[in-house]
Amino acid sequence: MQVAPATLEPQTESLSALEVESIELFIGFFKLIGLQKSVGEIYGLLFVSSRALAMDDIMTRLGISLGAASQGLKVLRSVGAVKSVYMPGDRRDHYVADLELSKFATAFIQEELKPRLDRALERIGTMETLASEMAPEDRETAEERLERLKHWLERGESMLPWLLKFLVK
Amino acid sequence: MQVAPATLEPQTESLSALEVESIELFIGFFKLIGLQKSVGEIYGLLFVSSRALAMDDIMTRLGISLGAASQGLKVLRSVGAVKSVYMPGDRRDHYVADLELSKFATAFIQEELKPRLDRALERIGTMETLASEMAPEDRETAEERLERLKHWLERGESMLPWLLKFLVK
DNA sequence: CAAGGCCTTCAATAAAAAATGAAAACCCCG
DNA sequence: CGGGGTTTTCATTTTTTATTGAAGGCCTTG
Numbered sequence: 470m471q472v473a474p475a476t477l478e479p480q481t482e483s484l485s486a487l488e489v490e491s492i493e494l495f496i497g498f499f500k501l502i503g504l505q506k507s508v509g510e511i512y513g514l515l516f517v518s519s520r521a522l523a524m525d526d527i528m529t530r531l532g533i534s535l536g537a538a539s540q541g542l543k544v545l546r547s548v549g550a551v552k553s554v555y556m557p558g559d560r561r562d563h564y565v566a567d568l569e570l571s572k573f574a575t576a577f578i579q580e581e582l583k584p585r586l587d588r589a590l591e592r593i594g595t596m597e598t599l600a601s602e603m604a605p606e607d608r609e610t611a612e613e614r615l616e617r618l619k620h621w622l623e624r625g626e627s628m629l630p631w632l633l634k635f636l637v638k
Numbered sequence: 639m640q641v642a643p644a645t646l647e648p649q650t651e652s653l654s655a656l657e658v659e660s661i662e663l664f665i666g667f668f669k670l671i672g673l674q675k676s677v678g679e680i681y682g683l684l685f686v687s688s689r690a691l692a693m694d695d696i697m698t699r700l701g702i703s704l705g706a707a708s709q710g711l712k713v714l715r716s717v718g719a720v721k722s723v724y725m726p727g728d729r730r731d732h733y734v735a736d737l738e739l740s741k742f743a744t745a746f747i748q749e750e751l752k753p754r755l756d757r758a759l760e761r762i763g764t765m766e767t768l769a770s771e772m773a774p775e776d777r778e779t780a781e782e783r784l785e786r787l788k789h790w791l792e793r794g795e796s797m798l799p800w801l802l803k804f805l806v807k
Numbered sequence: 808c809a810a811g812g813c814c815t816t817c818a819a820t821a822a823a824a825a826a827t828g829a830a831a832a833c834c835c836c837g
Numbered sequence: 838c839g840g841g842g843t844t845t846t847c848a849t850t851t852t853t854t855a856t857t858g859a860a861g862g863c864c865t866t867g
Contacts, residue, residue, distance in 0.1 A: 487768040487780065494761050497754060505825065516787075517765075519779035524844075534827045539845055560835070561843065568783060570790045585666060592663050596686075599656040610688035611656065614737060618685075621739045628804060635797060674855065693814075703857045708815055729865065730813065814863080821856070832845070837838105 484514075484530060491517040492531075502577040507537045508544050512551065512566060521554045521563035548576040574636045578629055586626045593619050653683075653699060660686040661700075671746040676706045677713050681720065681735060690723045690732035717745040743805045747798060755795045762788050 484492070492513030499509035510531050515522060522530075528538045542564060545551035549572045553562040593615055600611040653661070661682030668678035679700050684691060691699075697707045711733060714720035718741045722731040762784055769780040 485768075487765055487772070490761055490765045490768065494758055494765075498758065501750070501754060507826075516783060517769075517780050519776045535844085536828065536846080537826055540826090543845085568786060570787065574794075581670070585670060589663055589667065592659055596656055596659045596663075599654075599659065600686075603656070607688045611686050614685060617737055618739065625743075625805070632801075636794070676856075704814085705816080705858065706856055709856090712815085808867105810865105810867090812863105812865085814861105816859105816861085817857105818859100819857085821854105823855080824851105824853070826851070827847105827849080829848100830846085832843105834843080835841100837840095 487517055488514055488530075498573070502573060503581060504544060505541075507531075507533055507541045511538065511541045512545060515551060515564060515566035516568075518566070521556065521565045523556075523559070523561040523563050525561065527564075548572060571637045575633060578633060578636075583626075583629060586622055586629075590619065590622055590626070593622070656686050657683055657699075667742075671742060672750060673713060674710075676700075676702055676710045680707065680710045681714055684720060684733060684735035685737075687735070690725065690734045692725075692728070692730040692732050694730065696733070717741060740806045744802060747802060747805075752795075752798060755791055755798075759788065759791055759795070762791070 492510050495513035495516065496506050496509035499512065500506070510533065511527055514527065514530060524535075524538050524542060527533075527542075528535060531538075533541075542551065545564075546553075549569075550567050551564050552567055553564050556563045597612070597615055600608055600615060603611060661679050664682035664685060665675050665678035668681065669675070679702065680696055683696060683699060693704075693707050693711060696702075696711075697704060700707075702710075711720060714733075715722075718738075719736055720733050721736055722733050725732045766781070766784055769777055769784060772780060
């Protein structure tokens with residue numbers, strides 16, 4: 470009968486100091502643009518890896534579950550932050566980090582920021598209608614403020630194309 | 639003896655359609671820059687209010703707790719999104735929304751984005767040292783990628799002053 | 808300087824978000 | 838097709854984050 474290992478810890482092959490730094494860096498970054506920890510972990514690991522990793526490697530090295538790895542990779546693929554490469558003689562997908570960092574910013578701007586600005590501007594239209602039906606003294610305040618907010622949002626929106634151009638290469 | 643009200647619901651004076659729209663709009667916005675729901679609610683309410691509101695009013699109208707109102711106002715004061723005005727004959731503080739919307743963007747950039755970029759650039763310094771001690775084939779990959787990341791971050795950082803100038807007024 | 812209204816704090820609770828892993832689906836290749 | 842390796846899905850559990858409200862501090866006022 471086989472004896473149990475000396476410790477009860479999950480046997481994650483330990484990460485190098487470089488990997489740890491990279492992972493922490495990208496966790497922080499990705500959180501900022503609304504992506505979760507496990508997504509940042511995976512990208513951080515791949516970023517400093519000189520070879521492509523299979524999902525299995527990722528789970529083991531990071532000590533995360535199968536589901537988390539699968540979902541994390543799905544997100545990373547969807548924003549183009551990761552691509553799979555063919556490995557002869559291995560049926561598993563292997564992933565490498567896409568180094569075009571601007572993709573994250575682009576995805577964030579186009580998928581988070583822009584839609585939110587559009588939605589807000591629509592909503593202001595609704596609010597202008599509602600405000601127009603109010604008692605005069607309240608109406609004036611509301612209309613002035615809505616106008617102001619609208620201007621500011623439009624200004625923000627007008628900046629996005631420029632911002633994109635600046636960030637992409 | 640006074641009879642109890644007919645319903646058991648908390649007697650939040652109901653919000654107008656305009657207020658609801660405003661609140662939803664700012665909840666969304668504030669979430670984007672990492673502020674919580676109750677903070678957005680309070681600002682949204684104040685934004686369309688033509689008179690200053692006491693903390694008590696805010697709690698009642700929004701149906702949130704004393705603590706949430708207090709903490710929400712604290713956050714809003716700290717980013718300058720709200721200011722208190724003096725109301726003769728009333729000991730309570732009364733709040734109005736500061737309409738300088740750019741303050742939110744500015745606070746976000748200076749208190750969230752900038753520090754994070756600085757921290758990331760520091761970290762890259764550490765990583766470069768770590769990379770230089772690696773085996774040649776891995777070292778080369780790591781160094782190239784770190785260089786690339788560094789460039790991109792520096793580029794981002796260089797954009798911040800411009801962005802601030804654009805957003806403020 | 809005491810009483811009471813107003814506000815803040817913070818430990819406890821509730822709500823929301825993320826991670827887990829078993830079950831099902833999806834492939835290849837033979 | 839059929840078996841087995843690989844991946845996805847999703848109900849459950851865990852973790853994280855936000856909210857609550859009682860206790861206590863701070864003022865103002867009488």
